[in-house]
Amino acid sequence: MQLNKEILEKFISPDNSNRESVQETISKLTSQILDFLTDASNYSPYPAFTRFTDPYFTIPDLPKKDVQLTESVKEILAHSMNAANPKYIGHMDSIPTLWSILGDYLASAINNNLLSLEMSPFLTQLEYSITKQFSTLFGLPDASGGILLSGGTLSNLQALIVARNEVLHTPNGNCFSLQKEPVIIASEHAHASIQKIAMLLGIGRENVVKVKTTQDAKMDIADLEYQVTNLLASGKQPFAIVATAGTTVSGTIDSLLDISALAKKYSLWVHIDAIYGGALIFSQKYTHLLAGIEHADSISFNPQKWLFVAKTCSMVLFRDFQNMVKSFQVAAPYMKAQPEFINLGEISIQGTKKAEVLKLWLSLTSIGKQGYEQLIDYNLHLTKIFTEELSKRTYLKVSSQPELNIVCFRGEPEYIGDHAYDQWNEQLQGYLLKNAGYFISLPTYKNNVWLRVVLLNPFFKKEHINVLFEHIDAFEKTYR
């Protein structure tokens, strides 16, 4: 039996038999991508929704020619979210660095497996080095270290698994046999993943106790202590406090020093969800906002957000790397044990992993720490201008003073009455997309509809802010 040539042509032949056709396919796709991305400002940031129904997506019986795939690529580009347009300022989805796109391309081409050193001899070493460097940047001690995971929920999850196993002394993770009911404490503005994780870990969704926040959207330290003592008095066992450095809706940073001190007082684990805000370690001017992060027992951080790395790319770091090893390591029978670079698949939620560290390293190398500092400072500079424009308008208010490059705001023009505020803001969002081509998100916050911008795109400029506010003013006038 032999394979048809037509099928073999669908792979890059290791015997140099189809380089020309492969090269042509790649060139064609690269042209399509660049035709779109180099002109992304001229495509809507959020194209009108088109419903595709089968058989459009149907897996064909017979192989298709590249020309038919080229047609599909055209549709994909035309109907996807277009975060490359600088006026896409709705979510934490950044424009990726060129080298992060290429890092993924390269990682898939060589298809190494971060499961084990044997399956990724270069890239496993790279992951150890990069996570260690980030541990140091965050101010964690020598014994610290971490791992990369495919998204922030997994990083928070890995952190809280280790917290549960360590603090509750349940190395095998048996929650049924615990003496007291375990509880996770987090701010009411903590990420939704914390509840998902409590469900997943056998803790139970109901055992995420939510701490009140102050007017500036930060965890209320008095209420935090009240919750801890109350839980202890009622016979429950809080084991971890989750602090957030950059909440999803308003980019707020909890008081990390106060929270760490309190956790220490009650021997609780402090996990700092710095998924978004962690990027501030690169900014001399703003890194002080993370003061206290060096006291964390674990930190989660997503280069896929403010480091402009293509998703997914997330990391979790531990004050004591061995804590993570203890919770996870069960040697797999098909891999050789080796002590220096413990196989990453043995100490992680994920077994087989893509080399997501590659795009991160290439981006960091291409841009440098100082380049990242510039990008972050630039975003924060524009946020200041944005917030100043907001404060000039009495009909607009912010949910809390922005600390990062996220502004959560809403129109409350008195003349329409509170009952109509939600609708007004919803309509403003639609108006801005339709009339000015800006995509802004519409979060629910404290049971109301708000507007939210995330000023991530490096091609977003001061002029964009001016034009945006002209349109907001125009909308407001039509309403009077």
Next chain:
Amino acid sequence: MQLNKEILEKFISPDNSNRESVQETISKLTSQILDFLTDASNYSPYPAFTRFTDPYFTIPDLPKKDVQLTESVKEILAHSMNAANPKYIGHMDSIPTLWSILGDYLASAINNNLLSLEMSPFLTQLEYSITKQFSTLFGLPDASGGILLSGGTLSNLQALIVARNEVLHTPNGNCFSLQKEPVIIASEHAHASIQKIAMLLGIGRENVVKVKTTQDAKMDIADLEYQVTNLLASGKQPFAIVATAGTTVSGTIDSLLDISALAKKYSLWVHIDAIYGGALIFSQKYTHLLAGIEHADSISFNPQKWLFVAKTCSMVLFRDFQNMVKSFQVAAPYMKAQPEFINLGEISIQGTKKAEVLKLWLSLTSIGKQGYEQLIDYNLHLTKIFTEELSKRTYLKVSSQPELNIVCFRGEPEYIGDHAYDQWNEQLQGYLLKNAGYFISLPTYKNNVWLRVVLLNPFFKKEHINVLFEHIDAFEKTYR
């Protein structure tokens, strides 16, 4: 404040200001990748280990020029696992289809987020359609459906979360409050991830009860029933049986019909780990080996293995899609609710996800069902030849008769005595790499050292088998 041009150049400008330099960078990288991959047969499948130490990996302060990154790419290619060499037959790491590499490239370029429909209007629809088509291919009923996840452990995890919540009636996932201690039942040859998952889920590693296997490495049905009744009698609560369709070491498929029947008898959840073997649904000739899979409550399957899709790409499918929704859905405040395409991040372990469905769809379209059938049948055809060659040699034995394209075998030449078998096989592995350029893995199985081949590479031919056995024979002769 303005960004330096040098930093902006690290992104693809949406205002068409750097297409030429971007194009050049991509062309250069593509040449490097193709120089290597089109000649992969001439590079060792497993290069000698080189220790890289910092500052090689150190994040620089200043941005680096592309030419320096090109140097790094050279090192990466030279020092990585080279699964593109047809003589790399050691692990389940396939050579990726061209369109799966390109799918990742495209997915990163547009950087859509499978978290929500709003953030990936085309790709969310695509994921719903593809998972539904696979549900149907596996014979699941109309109500079925699933989701893609970044690796097989996550798929097994998502399945067992839902199993736990459904069978134990604990929708919030509270294991502390259960009446009886929960237990997962799996074969002694089930994947190592099952224990990791039991730890993670709050079940406890010790509560994975391992069922004995018969001589052909399949779960022993009599022992399975014994374990179930024994657990029930002792007051524990088994809730799921994990059956495996393609074990890691020997590619064995459990008796899915018998296991499903038994699970039904005792009202237990059946999860079928078809991570590897699920690909057989594409082969008319061999799909019967999966008989019974249509009775599963959940199935995990990895296109990243035998569908030749670049990693990671995994899926989990549920007999009743709504079971998954019930276990997971907690609406996120920053997303609009919408009923038809529930935001994938709300019903999955992962929140933000890369569009891994894209490389899968492009591969399926490019190769077609019949193309995949050919690839799988070809691999199995060669496995038969390989096994025949093995059986001609009295000093070699298989761990069990191969059912898939995985052969676990070992030399036991009588004249050296049992005590020396492990060492003999270890040395054979090294000999084959050194003298013939074949990379074969060395699993531990039943406490002994074995050899293992996974015949995945479409460029692996009958001649490779002949040459391999010539070398095995030569090695054996030197030992006499």
